[in-house]
Amino acid sequence: MYVAVKGGEKAIDAAHAWLAEERRGDTSVAELSVAQIRQQLALAVNRVMAEGSLYDPDLAALAIKQARGDLIEAIFLIRAYRTTLPRLGASTPLETAQMAITRRISATFKDLPGGQILGPTFDYTHRLLDFKLAAEGGVPPAPTAPASLDAVPHVTSLLNRDGLIQTEAEGNATPPDLTREPMEIPTTRPLRLQAITRGDEGFILSMAYSTQRGYGRTHAFVGELRIGTVAVEMEIPELGFSVEIGEVELTECETVNQFKGSKTEPPQFTRGYGLVFGQTERKAIAMSLVDRALRWKELGEDNTGAPAQDEEFVLMHADNIQATGFLEHIKLPHYVDFQAELELVRKLRREALAHGEAAE
Amino acid sequence: MTPEALLGGFTDAPRQSARAFRAALEAMSRPGTLWPLEGAAPPAPLSVAAGVLILTLCDGTTPLHLGGSYDLQVVRDWVTFHTGAPLVSAEEAHFALGTWADLMPVDRFAIGLPDYPDRAATLIVEMPSLSAQGPRLTGPGIAVVAHLNLPETAAFRANRALFPQGFDTYLTSGAHVAGLPRSTIVEAV
Amino acid sequence: MNALSIDTAARKAWMGLLARTAPARLAELMPDLPDHTVLRGPEVGAVMVCGRVGGTGQPFNLGEMTVTRCSVRLTSGAVGHAHVQGRDKAHALRAAVLDALLQTDDAATLEARILTPLRTAETAARSLRATKAAATKVEFFTLVRGEDK
Numbered sequence: 001m002y003v004a005v006k007g008g009e010k011a012i013d014a015a016h017a018w019l020a021e022e023r024r025g026d027t028s029v030a031e032l033s034v035a036q037i038r039q040q041l042a043l044a045v046n047r048v049m050a051e052g053s054l055y056d057p058d059l060a061a062l063a064i065k066q067a068r069g070d071l072i073e074a075i076f077l078i079r080a081y082r083t084t085l086p087r088l089g090a091s092t093p094l095e096t097a098q099m100a101i102t103r104r105i106s107a108t109f110k111d112l113p114g115g116q117i118l119g120p121t122f123d124y125t126h127r128l129l130d131f132k133l134a135a136e137g138g139v140p141p142a143p144t145a146p147a148s149l150d151a152v153p154h155v156t157s158l159l160n161r162d163g164l165i166q167t168e169a170e171g172n173a174t175p176p177d178l179t180r181e182p183m184e185i186p187t188t189r190p191l192r193l194q195a196i197t198r199g200d201e202g203f204i205l206s207m208a209y210s211t212q213r214g215y216g217r218t219h220a221f222v223g224e225l226r227i228g229t230v231a232v233e234m235e236i237p238e239l240g241f242s243v244e245i246g247e248v249e250l251t252e253c254e255t256v257n258q259f260k261g262s263k264t265e266p267p268q269f270t271r272g273y274g275l276v277f278g279q280t281e282r283k284a285i286a287m288s289l290v291d292r293a294l295r296w297k298e299l300g301e302d303n304t305g306a307p308a309q310d311e312e313f314v315l316m317h318a319d320n321i322q323a324t325g326f327l328e329h330i331k332l333p334h335y336v337d338f339q340a341e342l343e344l345v346r347k348l349r350r351e352a353l354a355h356g357e358a359a360e
Numbered sequence: 361m362t363p364e365a366l367l368g369g370f371t372d373a374p375r376q377s378a379r380a381f382r383a384a385l386e387a388m389s390r391p392g393t394l395w396p397l398e399g400a401a402p403p404a405p406l407s408v409a410a411g412v413l414i415l416t417l418c419d420g421t422t423p424l425h426l427g428g429s430y431d432l433q434v435v436r437d438w439v440t441f442h443t444g445a446p447l448v449s450a451e452e453a454h455f456a457l458g459t460w461a462d463l464m465p466v467d468r469f470a471i472g473l474p475d476y477p478d479r480a481a482t483l484i485v486e487m488p489s490l491s492a493q494g495p496r497l498t499g500p501g502i503a504v505v506a507h508l509n510l511p512e513t514a515a516f517r518a519n520r521a522l523f524p525q526g527f528d529t530y531l532t533s534g535a536h537v538a539g540l541p542r543s544t545i546v547e548a549v
Numbered sequence: 550m551n552a553l554s555i556d557t558a559a560r561k562a563w564m565g566l567l568a569r570t571a572p573a574r575l576a577e578l579m580p581d582l583p584d585h586t587v588l589r590g591p592e593v594g595a596v597m598v599c600g601r602v603g604g605t606g607q608p609f610n611l612g613e614m615t616v617t618r619c620s621v622r623l624t625s626g627a628v629g630h631a632h633v634q635g636r637d638k639a640h641a642l643r644a645a646v647l648d649a650l651l652q653t654d655d656a657a658t659l660e661a662r663i664l665t666p667l668r669t670a671e672t673a674a675r676s677l678r679a680t681k682a683a684a685t686k687v688e689f690f691t692l693v694r695g696e697d698k
């Protein structure tokens with residue numbers, strides 16, 4: 001039971017004032033600007049955009065500053081802000097095959113057309129702290145090499161030629177939107193992908209890891225991981241044609257999974273798909289593994305009872321704002337219902353004691 | 361797109377739509393009372409009040425049905441440019457606009473589901489005039505009794521019988537609106 | 550309403566270019582706006598960005614992006630529209646006015662004075678990124694394997 005209580009306004013005001021002061025920190029240290037966060041903490045900005053489900057790097061950087069670096073709090077701020085925006089429409093589906101590539105690797109094909117492009121990756125760093133960064137200093141420009149601006153094909157389209165990989169059903173149906181209609185289980189793959197791409201990175205990572213350790217194993221390889229920018233186009237009714245309204249940075253991952261075949265499908269490779277705002281490669285790979293694990297039903301695979309195969313378990317617990325909202329509310333005043341529980345426990349103790357005495 | 365369709369929207373959308381939304385809420389909460397609605401200049405045959413209601417209530421997620429005499433290119437373009445609302449058949453509509461004759465038969469409109477009575481249509485009925493005369497209204501939001509010159513009573517009585525399902529109605533004329541929610545009991549006098 | 554002589558492909562190209570341009574750069578190239586009537590906006594909103602399952606399949610909702618839109622009419626009667634990424638209302642207004650102006654006889658002058666420098670800068674920035682990416686392209690050397698004698 002919830003009972004309204006009043007009071008504490010002065011304490012709350014003082015807490016907010018102190019929060020603002022703590023956010024600023026020692027004033028003898030220069031204040032961090034939003035532009036600095038956007039430029040120099042870009043991967044944090046990307047995570048806030050992906051899980052806040054709103055692509056706007058300046059807003060995400062502001063949210064990180066306001067949240068003192070607590071990314072889930074920043075995501076909360078972005079989710080709250082996006083509810084104030086009128087929906088102007090939906091884009092035409094992105095053409096990720098036309099991506100301007102900054103990184104593109106394949107674990108399945110060494111010599112793929114377009115080549116393996118490492119991009120600005122942590123992969124081959126030694127994970128040794130670089131104390132040079134503790135001192136401020138310039139960075140030498142990165143090397144360049146002659147390049148073509150042509151688009152490079154998806155790796156899976158190469159496997160497709162021989163019919164060795166399952167093809168995706170094409171279509172142009174308006175996808176379901178979980179921000180407008182509450183999610184109902186069972187879902188469809190488009191709805192699952194929306195829920196996973198905005199889901200908590202840590203949760204999706206752990207779910208993906210559980211499939212690798214054997215809970216719903218799907219034998220995934222990264223067929224292709226690509227990062228880069230893609231144009232966003234929208235149909236404009238007053239023009240009667242579509243125009244580019246901007247571009248977004250994306251990470252796309254396609255896994256190639258071994259598949260022995262089922263009653264309805266021949267042996268072939270199957271696919272898991274990940275697509276996430278920003279340079280967010282851990283999330284995109286994890287997304288494609290979780291997507292693949294959740295496809296067991298349509299592919300006629302066995303349900304082994306693995307958590308990653310249980311769409312209700314995965315989808316209903318992936319959202320960190322829902323999770324933190326329910327989790328953190330238990331620290332808010334529950335004085336009256338706790339009083340009731342206290343009464344109950346005392347009564348039970350009295351009865352138990354009386355029963356014990358009577359038995360003696 | 362017809363040139364007139366680009367004109368006549370809100371000039372200060374946040375304030376104008378907030379005021380209009382308040383008037384729309386008041387009208388629906390106090391059935392039979394008249395509320396002013398201003399700030400838009402929609403193309404004929406739309407009244408100012410109907411135009412303001414559409415700008416305030418409709419967007420890309422609220423399918424709108426245009427009744428016969430309102431299903432004109434200029435109206436379609438105006439709605440599309442200023443709200444983005446998809447134009448649909450009566451059965452799929454969240455909102456419907458027209459004269460009472462245009463909207464007949466009204467049993468085509470969504471009345472919601474037993475679990476989701478909110479998934480019902482809202483009709484915007486254009487009237488030659490609005491006055492506090494005619495059929496007797498009682499029910500929630502009415503202290504004792506109200507009167508409104510409804511186009512008929514039978515359809516609204518049948519709609520009331522569906523409660524908690526049923527459509528809701530705005531009646532518009534010139535720069536005024538009146539509301540008639542599904543909960544109102546309508547009696548001919 | 551738009552003169553039929555205006556090539557849709559050309560208009561698509563300049564609208565896209567104006568949408569992608571940094572607001573400050575556009576303001577620098579076009580500090581003053583001619584007389585105009587605002588028909589709609591400038592209004593900040595969100596557009597749902599859609600991807601496709603597996604890159605080629607059914608559409609799904611990836612997330613929203615902020616977009617500002619604006620429509621204007623010049624005294625000449627020319628109508629311009631803009632949908633630009635971000636939340637900069639001045640950017641959307643300027644892009645809408647330019648869209649209208651580019652449908653008039655001023656098009657050639659504006660093309661040279663505004664669109665060409667924007668296009669050149671964009672191409673240069675894209676090329677620079679592509680050349681940095683190309684420098685990280687892996688060249689494999691096949692090592693001698695046991696069975697290769």
